Amino acid sequence: MQGEREVVVCRYGHRPGRDDRMTTHVGLTARALGADRVVFPGNAGQSADTVRDITGRFGGPFAVELTDEQDALIRDWDGDIVHLTMYGERVQDVQDEIREAHADDDLLVVVGGEKVPFTVYDHADWNVAVTNQPHSEVAGLAVFLDRLFDGRELDQNWEGAERRVIPEETGKNVEQLDE
Numbered sequence: 001m002q003g004e005r006e007v008v009v010c011r012y013g014h015r016p017g018r019d020d021r022m023t024t025h026v027g028l029t030a031r032a033l034g035a036d037r038v039v040f041p042g043n044a045g046q047s048a049d050t051v052r053d054i055t056g057r058f059g060g061p062f063a064v065e066l067t068d069e070q071d072a073l074i075r076d077w078d079g080d081i082v083h084l085t086m087y088g089e090r091v092q093d094v095q096d097e098i099r100e101a102h103a104d105d106d107l108l109v110v111v112g113g114e115k116v117p118f119t120v121y122d123h124a125d126w127n128v129a130v131t132n133q134p135h136s137e138v139a140g141l142a143v144f145l146d147r148l149f150d151g152r153e154l155d156q157n158w159e160g161a162e163r164r165v166i167p168e169e170t171g172k173n174v175e176q177l178d179e
């Protein structure tokens with residue numbers, strides 16, 4: 001989030017067709033819940049376009065990148081790494097430690113799709129589980145980011161938006177911000 005050390009989400013692996021919606025939702029969730037950037041695999045260009053389009057309309061700052069070198073991104077990351085996996089340590093047991101580390105260091109948050117190789121578990125500073133039950137990368141990412149930011153991400157300001165949703169008890173109210 002603005003004014004804090006960087007949080008980057010790495011969506012590890014992508015099967016075009018099958019994973020399109022999930023990869024897009026990883027990007028949208030990363031943006032909405034306080035991450036600064038998402039890095040998709042090079043074959044996820046369609047998801048990248050969708051997340052960039054939403055950022056253009058609803059605001060940022062938020063960057064979407066593609067790389068064919070995800071292993072190098074993880075290997076060479078100059079900061080801390082959290083890998084979200086149902087096999088990891090319980091988020092409630094490690095969240096304070098991760099928050100303290102993030103005060104001084106950038107954080108890479110890795111979420112998988114298909115099978116994640118053991119090298120990722122090995123490179124991670126923390127393998128973190130949001131429950132030790134199987135569910136989804138989108139749900140795991142959302143809960144993790146909310147725990148990391150302790151709810152502050154819900155009050156973010158959005159810059160450069162073309163439109164803003166005005167909260168309503170009932171109905172839809174969208175303000176157009178562009179001329």
Ligand SMILES: C[S@@+](CC[C@H](N)C(=O)[O-])C[C@H]1O[C@@H](n2cnc3c(N)ncnc32)[C@H](O)[C@@H]1O
Binds near residue numbers: 086110134137138
């Ligand atoms: C549908 S799972 C597939 C995992 C795959 N079977 C494997 O063994 O690596 C996709 C991703 O969701 C995330 N995920 C699923 N359950 C999770 C949990 N309980 N806690 C944290 N992340 C989870 C992980 O990032 C995982 O890589």
